[in-house]
Amino acid sequence: MTLSNRCVKGTVVPPRLPDSRSGFVIDTHELSRRAGMSKEVTLVAQAPADLGIEVIGVPPGSPVDLDLRLESVVEGVLVTGTAVVRLQGNCARCLDEIASTEEVDIQELFCYPGKETDDAEALRIEGELIDLEPVLRDAVVLELPFMPLCRPDCAGLCPECGANLNLDPEHGHAEPIDPRWAGLTGLTELKTEPKNKE
Ligand SMILES: [Zn+2]
Numbered sequence: 001m002t003l004s005n006r007c008v009k010g011t012v013v014p015p016r017l018p019d020s021r022s023g024f025v026i027d028t029h030e031l032s033r034r035a036g037m038s039k040e041v042t043l044v045a046q047a048p049a050d051l052g053i054e055v056i057g058v059p060p061g062s063p064v065d066l067d068l069r070l071e072s073v074v075e076g077v078l079v080t081g082t083a084v085v086r087l088q089g090n091c092a093r094c095l096d097e098i099a100s101t102e103e104v105d106i107q108e109l110f111c112y113p114g115k116e117t118d119d120a121e122a123l124r125i126e127g128e129l130i131d132l133e134p135v136l137r138d139a140v141v142l143e144l145p146f147m148p149l150c151r152p153d154c155a156g157l158c159p160e161c162g163a164n165l166n167l168d169p170e171h172g173h174a175e176p177i178d179p180r181w182a183g184l185t186g187l188t189e190l191k192t193e194p195k196n197k198e
């Protein structure tokens with residue numbers, strides 16, 4: 001890796017630089033320290049591991065389409081745009097596999113090294129490189145549904161026998177399987193009976 005120190009003069013280059021082999025690390029060399037300059041970046045990177053939550057996530061190695069605009073501002077480089085990720089998981093109701101794509105918005109300011117900032121968690125440009133992986137991670141995890149559904153009106157599973165009700169909409173049980181419910185059903189019928197007759 002070759003590094004130009006032209007634009008980081010007077011600042012300490014941190015010992016650990018973003019790994020430029022990662023598809024999410026972008027060189028900001030052309031923009032460095034020239035406020036007002038911008039460039040469009042479109043690229044496809046491979047999804048990192050562990051991107052997601054228990055029920056749904058982005059398969060490791062699947063393509064992530066990044067469509068970004070890098071803009072040089074006084075404090076650093078502002079990155080805005082979108083990332084399109086593949087999602088894989090299971091429906092919370094019927095447990096069927098879900099495969100879909102999700103577009104997430106990306107907006108992050110990467111500050112120049114040594115630049116004062118109020119935000120202690122602000123990301124930094126290191127050696128003219130910015131690493132979008134943590135940005136993507138935050139954006140994707142925020143978008144993920146805690147109860148992913150195969151479709152909004154998923155009918156789920158039969159509570160009595162576990163059959164997938166999407167595949168068998170007419171599904172039903174004539175007699176309650178559990179005899180303990182039989183008594184209860186009788187009670188409801190008794191209560192509603194006089195009402196019906198009136
Ligand atoms: Zn479902």
Ligand SMILES: [Zn+2]
Nearest residue numbers: 158160161163
């Ligand atoms: Zn059933």
